[in-house]
């Protein structure tokens with residue numbers, strides 16, 4: 001029996017951190033049991049914002065793939081691939097651009113948000129406006145039945161569904177409408193209390209050894225009202241407690257909440273327990289990661305083989321697309 005297919009991807013913008021674990025990878029690992037999974041490193045998407053300085057992309061492709069393997073994704077059960085090794089994505093993107101109204105792209109919420117947030121690069125480009133449509137092509141070319149996303153990415157799947165409907169309406173039914181598999185993505189704060197992100201320099205990475213994890217967590221910001229050990233605190237507003245919620249046992253969460261409210265524990269005790277849980281959670285990742293990091297050629301082979309498999313599926317879809325759009329000629 002064939003399993004439903006999902007597609008999900010990541011931009012190679014840097015090594016992966018705790019936010020990626022709870023936001024995507026824990027979920028992807030579980031999905032491998034019940035879906036045929038395609039996981040893509042979207043290097044062309046990285047270029048939509050990093051076009052002026054692409055020199056890190058190659059290394060980041062490798063780092064992201066190593067981090068996926070370290071997180072327990074299995075290339076024997078899922079297809080890992082690199083977007084630019086399947087150039088049919090670009091062809092489908094171009095063909096979809098013929099039928100997609102510009103207003104659909106302009107109203108994708110992340111378009112304006114990111115233009116406002118990212119001030120150090122000019123994002124008023126054709127490529128940046130079109131990147132949600134490139135995502136649609138990424139999804140549609142594999143006829144994915146579902147796409148696992150956090151709430152912020154849900155409008156992109158909705159756009160894809162609209163594009164699918166428009167395409168099928170013009171040319172006959174070629175594509176299924178992908179469902180949104182909404183993933184709960186707990187907010188993972190970084191060490192400064194803002195959202196964990198490479199660009200804020202506040203992240204705990206998979207590749208950080210235990211002593212670096214300790215060094216990063218110990219000075220982490222806490223509830224500012226707890227200036228002294230005897231001051232009671234409010235765990236709900238403390239970033240350390242948000243990490244307890246994501247990574248610690250229920251017992252430790254109860255201990256931290258009670259101890260914080262009654263000033264029964266100090267922040268250093270609280271962080272100490274958090275470090276224990278984080279290191280426990282990262283144990284397997286720390287064990288697996290060096291195995292792959294020391295053999296980059298094997299990692300490239302995994303991407304090469306996955307991209308070959310992905311390309312077979314993409315080529316079959318493009319045959320159908322060209323036929324449906326009446327641009328298949330007897331000369332190929």
Ligand code: SF4
Nearest residue numbers: 223238240260267270
């Ligand atoms: S005791 Fe824990 S939860 Fe409370 S403020 Fe300190 S670090 Fe935060």
